[in-house]
Amino acid sequence: QAQLVESGGGVVQPGTSLRLSCAGSGFTFSTYDMHWVRQAPGKGLEWAAVISHDGSYKNYGDSVKGRFTISRDNFRNTLYLQMNSLRSGDTAVYYCARGGVGGSPRALDIWGQGTMVTVSS
């Protein structure tokens, strides 16, 4: 069945960088838009970034724009989130999700288990 598995989280200091990965399996990864959504401890969901199926379109939420970069490798069925200039406010569980089900916008129908990023000195 379709599955997403995130990796790369950890504890980092403010101002440093981290790259998250999300491996897709059980579906044709290259045909779906992909998203990153984050959730700070005890808080709600916050959409962070989207990339189109072929990587030609990318968009970001205001809180990460200019610092985070979303990318994908369709040969490796992997989604990435490069996070630079990390701040304490970026502390969150980061989920990757598939934009899979019809509609405008498409619903996020498959989610990974999440990877925790903690930014602390």
Added chain:
Amino acid sequence: QSVLTQPPSVSGAPGQRVTISCTGSSSNIGAGYDVHWYQQLPGTAPKLLIYVNNNRPSGVPDRFSGSKSGTSASLAISGLQAEDEADYYCQSYDTSLSALYVFGTGTKVTVL
């Protein structure tokens, strides 16, 4: 802060019906964009519950239903069960901000 507003909490006894509102504006729900709903059980990743306003993915019980009207949407849970205790989020698209994909503020459902 989110542009989609939900009540922080709702509660009901087992077997009762509860509804969760998702209030938007003319730049999101009112502009005709679809609304999706997600359920997040404690300590787990969100799960798609309702898509395109009122459609249930395979495996989601028909106790869950969605609707949309004007600038708002609603999620109804009928025959409330203990396993429904979770956080619920609506989601849509907004053209007034550069954060195009927006989630609601979230609602905690408590089964009494």
